[in-house]
Amino acid sequence: MNKTIKQLSTLLAEGETSSVELCQDYLTRIQAQNATLNAFISVDADKTLAEARAADALRASSQGSLLTGVPIAHKDIFCTEGWLTTCGSKMLSNFVSPYDAHVIEQFKAAGMPCLGKTNMDEFAMGSSNETSFYGPVRNPWDTERVPGGSSGGSAACVAARMAPAATGTDTGGSIRQPAALCGITGLKPTYGVVSRYGMIAFASSLDQAGPMAQTAEDCGLLLNVMAGFDARDSTSLERPKEDYTRSLNQPLSGMRIGLPREFFGPGLVGDTANAVEAAIAQLRKLGAETVEVDLPNSSLSVAAYYVLAPAEASSNLSRFDGVRYGYRTPEYGDLTDMYEKTRAEGFGSEVKRRIMIGAYVLSHGYYDAYYIQAQKLRRLIANDFAAAFQQCDVILSPTAPSTAFKLGEKTADPVEMYLSDIYTIAVNLAGLPGMSLPCGFDAQGLPIGLQLIGNYFDEARMLGVAHQYQLATDWHMVSPALVGC
Amino acid sequence: MSLSPQDVERIAKLARIRVDGDEVMAYQSQLNNIFGLIEAMQAVDTAGIAPMSHAQDLFQRLRPDVVTEPNRRDAFQALAPQTENGLYLVPKVIE
Numbered sequence: 001m002n003k004t005i006k007q008l009s010t011l012l013a014e015g016e017t018s019s020v021e022l023c024q025d026y027l028t029r030i031q032a033q034n035a036t037l038n039a040f041i042s043v044d045a046d047k048t049l050a051e052a053r054a055a056d057a058l059r060a061s062s063q064g065s066l067l068t069g070v071p072i073a074h075k076d077i078f079c080t081e082g083w084l085t086t087c088g089s090k091m092l093s094n095f096v097s098p099y100d101a102h103v104i105e106q107f108k109a110a111g112m113p114c115l116g117k118t119n120m121d122e123f124a125m126g127s128s129n130e131t132s133f134y135g136p137v138r139n140p141w142d143t144e145r146v147p148g149g150s151s152g153g154s155a156a157c158v159a160a161r162m163a164p165a166a167t168g169t170d171t172g173g174s175i176r177q178p179a180a181l182c183g184i185t186g187l188k189p190t191y192g193v194v195s196r197y198g199m200i201a202f203a204s205s206l207d208q209a210g211p212m213a214q215t216a217e218d219c220g221l222l223l224n225v226m227a228g229f230d231a232r233d234s235t236s237l238e239r240p241k242e243d244y245t246r247s248l249n250q251p252l253s254g255m256r257i258g259l260p261r262e263f264f265g266p267g268l269v270g271d272t273a274n275a276v277e278a279a280i281a282q283l284r285k286l287g288a289e290t291v292e293v294d295l296p297n298s299s300l301s302v303a304a305y306y307v308l309a310p311a312e313a314s315s316n317l318s319r320f321d322g323v324r325y326g327y328r329t330p331e332y333g334d335l336t337d338m339y340e341k342t343r344a345e346g347f348g349s350e351v352k353r354r355i356m357i358g359a360y361v362l363s364h365g366y367y368d369a370y371y372i373q374a375q376k377l378r379r380l381i382a383n384d385f386a387a388a389f390q391q392c393d394v395i396l397s398p399t400a401p402s403t404a405f406k407l408g409e410k411t412a413d414p415v416e417m418y419l420s421d422i423y424t425i426a427v428n429l430a431g432l433p434g435m436s437l438p439c440g441f442d443a444q445g446l447p448i449g450l451q452l453i454g455n456y457f458d459e460a461r462m463l464g465v466a467h468q469y470q471l472a473t474d475w476h477m478v479s480p481a482l483v484g485c
Numbered sequence: 486m487s488l489s490p491q492d493v494e495r496i497a498k499l500a501r502i503r504v505d506g507d508e509v510m511a512y513q514s515q516l517n518n519i520f521g522l523i524e525a526m527q528a529v530d531t532a533g534i535a536p537m538s539h540a541q542d543l544f545q546r547l548r549p550d551v552v553t554e555p556n557r558r559d560a561f562q563a564l565a566p567q568t569e570n571g572l573y574l575v576p577k578v579i580e
Contacts, residue, residue, distance in 0.1 A: 098560045191540040205539035235543055303526045306519060314500060321501070323573050328566040335576045340503035352502055353515055359499040360492075360516075361523075373526055375536030380529070382537060414515060415522050431540020456540070 001025060001161045002479060005070055005218040008164055012059060012069045019052035019059075019069030019113060026071055026115055030162045037138050039147075039156040041076050042084045043116040051113035058111055067225065068111030073163040075154050076117040077124055078209070079198040080104050083114070087200045088122040088132040088150075091320050091327045091346035101198025102230045103167060103209050110225045115163045118153030122348045123317065124171055124202040126150050127420040129178070130411055131350045138407070139182060140480045141446055145404040148178030148420075154212050155182040161479055165213035165222055169199060171206045172305055173399075173424025176436040179212055180399035180449020183438045185466065185476060186212040187219045190456050191431035192237035194223075195230030203312035204235070206305075206428045215476055216437060216466035220245035223459060239457070247464035253287030255465060258392030260295045263423055268398060275440030275448040276398045279469070283396075286468055293388035293395065297380040301426040302418055304381070307361050307374035308429070313351075314358025320346060353414065382430040389455045394465050397423050399436040399449035423451055433459045437466045438475035447475075488516055 003011070011017045027045050034040050048071070055069035079085050079097040081104075086092045100108065107114070121131045129137040129152025137152040139145040140160040147156040151168030155178035158166050168175040170188035179186030187210045194209045201207060211222035223244045230236045259280070268276070280290060322328030322342035329341035347355070361370035388395060401422055410417045427434040432453055439450035450469075454462035470476050488496075493512050497504040504512060558571060567574035 095564065098557065098564065192543070231546070231548070234546060235539065235541075237541065297529070300526055300529060303523050307523055307526070318501075322566060323575055324561075325564040332576060335578050336501070338576055339501040340497075343501055344503035347502070352500075353512070353519070355500045355502065356493075356496045356512065356516060357519060360488075360496050363496070363499060369527070370523065372536050373529075373531060375538060376531035376534040377526055377529060379534050379537035380531070382540070413518070415518055418519075418522065 001029065002477065003164060004214050005067065005164050005221055006215070008070045009066055019055040019071070020049060022069065023048050023052040023071050023113055023115065026163055029160070030116065033160055033162055036143060037140055037156050037160060038135050039119055039137050039153040039160070039162060040073070040116045041086055041088070041119050041134050041153070044083070047082070048113050048115055055111045055113060064111060067221065069113070071113045071115045071163060072107060073115040073118050073154060073157050073166040074104065075120050075151055075166065075168050077120060077169050077200045078104050078167060079200070080114065080117065083117055085117065086134070087124070088120040088134060089347065089351070090133045093133060093327065095326050099198060102195035102232065103199065103226055106225050106228070112225070118157055118166055120153055121150035123200070123313070123351050124150040124169055124174055125313070125350050125354055127173065127177055127417050128405070128410065129153065130407065131348055133348060136407055139404045141183065142404065142444070145406050145446070146181065148181035148400070148404065150174040151186070151212060152178050155179055155184055155186070158182070158184045158212055158214065159479060165211060165218055167209060167226070168212045169207055169209050170428065171203050171309060172428055173421040175210045175212060176424050176434055176449070176451060177400050177420060179436040181404040181447065183447030183475070183478065184212060184214060185216055185219055185435065185437045186210065187223065187435040187459070187463070188427070188433060189223060189227065189459055190433045192235055193457070193459070194226045195228070195233040195236045197230050197232040201316040203309040204316060205312060206309060216435070216463045216470055217245060217248055219435065220248060220460070220463045242460065244460050244463060247460040248467040250464045251287060252283065252465065252468050255288040255394065256392040257283060257288050257290045257465070258293035258388050258395040259290055260293050260298065260388065260395060260397060262295050262298050263397040267401065271440070271442035272398050272402065272448050276450060279439040279450050280396065282472060283465070283469060286472060288465070291392050293391055295381070295384045295388060295426065297377060297384050298426045300377050301381055301429055302422060304374040304377040305425045305429060306357070306418060307370050308378065310354040310358035311362050311371055312358070314355045314362065317351070317355055322346070350414065378429045381426050385426070385430045385432060394462055395453040397451045397453070399423060399451040403442045403444070403446035403448060427453050432456060433462060435462060435466060437470065440475055488513055488520065
């Protein structure tokens with residue numbers, strides 16, 4: 001069951017297996033492991049197998065395409081028609097979506113059955129999957145530890161091979177950081193490449209959906225399904241269709257890899273430092289050259305992000321008012337009472353904190369000092385990357401400052417949690433594509449992730465570097481011993 | 486920048502989130518902690534820098550003003566806590 005999307009596609013094409021057989025196998029593994037890992041919020045074998053039978057029928061009548069019949073799990077942030085879509089929140093604990101997100105439509109068109117909806121930090125706000133109304137997700141490598149977040153359920157399910165791949169979303173690192181902590185490969189595309197229609201909004205100028213899988217090649221195949229213009233998303237970009245797997249086999253000789261001085265400073269220590277240095281050495285062996293670059297304003301990315309993202313969230317989450325859908329408080333007097341109680345009861349504490357910060361920084365008298373200042377910092381950070389990309393083709397850094405921490409370790413201090421995203425946040429602010437791939441393990445056997453950052457729309461080249469690295473190493477092929485099986 | 490309990494109450498009102506008694510203190514301390522992180526931004530001189538709202542220089546696409554969506558009111562209203570005659574029911578607003 002260690003098969004990649006690519007391998008499953010070949011097996012299906014050659015008639016060696018069927019979609020029904022694959023889905024049954026994955027559903028069995030979900031059944032065995034989910035009580036411990038809590039990676040899935042919703043599983044519905046009947047729905048999954050119905051989609052699998054339809055996929056098999058398509059292949060039988062020669063109407064299938066490359067990925068028809070390959071199953072995938074979806075983060076519970078994507079509206080999926082007929083499925084409970086909770087966004088990890090009590091606020092949507094009764095919301096059965098009446099429509100499909102664009103991303104879900106794309107996967108349906110590709111004939112890929114849905115294995116279930118994965119657990120996540122509430123409204124995508126978190127870096128450990130501990131804020132979910134449905135309980136924390138556990139890291140398959142050590143169930144006392146977090147999988148990372150907010151796409152913790154998706155990362156855990158791929159790491160434990162409960163699914164060959166899953167969708168995630170990334171606003172400040174929520175695909176890349178859990179991918180690193182769980183030892184899988186995850187990619188956030190350039191802002192605007194994947195439609196946000198039907199993807200429950202957190203911070204509209206930062207959110208992007210992306211694939212999480214075992215390999216860079218799989219991520220490229222999945223991005224081919226997910227990417228594309230959608231008129232229903234006003235920030236969706238109209239660009240010529242491209243094949244994100246086209247550069248996978250390009251040799252790395254002459255590839256210039258930028259190493260930001262600020263990301264390799266005194267804060268980077270121990271096993272993470274060693275694994276990343278070893279990866280750099282490996283890439284040099286493959287023919288790449290490294291060059292030091294500067295991202296002088298990157299140290300302020302977390303500060304700027306915690307103004308911009310909460311501000312946008314406070315606006316996006318104002319729709320949750322108990323009127324048209326979702327949770328409504330059972331007892332209330334007037335309308336204001338209904339709103340205030342619904343939102344106090346329906347949202348968890350991290351979500352409420354961020355809404356309050358957002359309301360404050362957007363309020364009269366503070367807008368210029370905080371919100372506008374943060375947007376100016378955003379410009380400076382984007383300019384830093386533009387200057388760096390004059391000297392290199394791809395930028396490399398660790399994905400996360402440490403390996404998976406213990407459940408409860410960082411929940412007392414929100415700011416400590418926020419600093420988990422110190423290497424990933426600047427990428428969202430600039431809107432650049434970024435990915436994480438496994439590059440080793442620490443002394444306790446916990447995965448370490450390597451981050452690659454590409455220039456705008458340069459996903460294919462970034463995936464190429466990752467793929468060449470994965471041909472020469474096998475960190476990405478390791479999966480933890482199965483739990484409860 | 487330090488928040489007072491009155492600030493917390495004001496923000497809660499803006500956010501339409503009920504915050505009671507002891508919770509005000511807890512929020513005050515948590516939010517002040519987060520503002521400590523944000524304050525680092527103030528050290529940077531951003532004179533003459535244009536604010537950036539998102540990655541691409543996007544403009545709002547326009548389309549012809551014609552109906553393109555099917556009417557799915559029943560499907561959507563089936564999810565609502567309370568409806569009547571195609572309307573959403575809420576407590577009386579006007580005194």
